[in-house]
Amino acid sequence: MKTLYIVRHAKSSWKYSGINDIDRPLKKRGIKDAHLMSKVLNKMVDKPDVFISSSANRALHTAVIFCENFGFPHFNLQIKRQLYSFSDGYLVKTVNALDDGFNSAIIFSHDHGINTFVNEFGNRPIAHVTTCGIIGLKFKEKHWKNIRRGETFLVEFPKNHK
Template sequence: MKTLYIVRHAKSSWEYTSVKDHDRPLKERGINDAHLISKVLAKKMQRPDVFIASSANRALHTGIIFCENFGYPMANLKISKQLYNFSDGYLTKTVKALDDSFDSAIIFSHDHGINFFVNKFGNKPIAHVTTCGVIGIQFDTKHWKDIKKGTTILVEFPKNYK
């Protein structure tokens, strides 16, 4: 059995017009939402075995906040440049390449691809994963490379706790 949690990065700021997209920071609301949802989830679920974040500032910062609230060593947070890729399939490739020694993983990524992934591999239709939304999918397999349709076990959005 493998369990995957996908987190769309928290709300980012468009205030800094001279900053490259990759470097856009989180807004204060995004920081607050990431703390809120990660604290709630840290009480509700077991800590995933591995944390992986896109190299983009907003996803990486979201991942760091989750590490802090889950008690996961930030030094072990894996950073993936591939997750900052807006073509279809980047998320699937990342998941299928996970080491089988991990039974659970949490990935911090971007809007493009997340909705496609959770609807392709989960069994619960989700119209839109909001910023800092977390979707959990469980797969009946021993190997990440073999994932097929799984069971959606978690759908959480910060607005549910405000």
């Protein structure tokens, strides 16, 4: 059985003009939400075996906060530039390529791709994954490359913990 946690990056700032989208930082609210949700998740689940993040600043900052609150070494955080995509294609490829030695993984990525992925691979419709929202999926398959529709067992959004 494989367990996957998908986290949409926390709320980012649009106040800086002239920077590329990939470089947008988190807002103060985003930083607070990332701490809140990482602590909530840490109380609910065992530490995932691997942490993987998009290379976008906002996703990477969210992932670092989760690493900190889970006690996961920052130097083990995997950064995947291809996750800086707004389609689910690279998310699917990233999950399918996971080492089967990992029974659980947490991936930090972006809107649209996440929404499509959790609705295609989960068994519970989710209209919109909010910033810093966490979706947990369990799969019966033994190999990540073979995952099909799994069980959506966790849906957590910051608004439910404030």
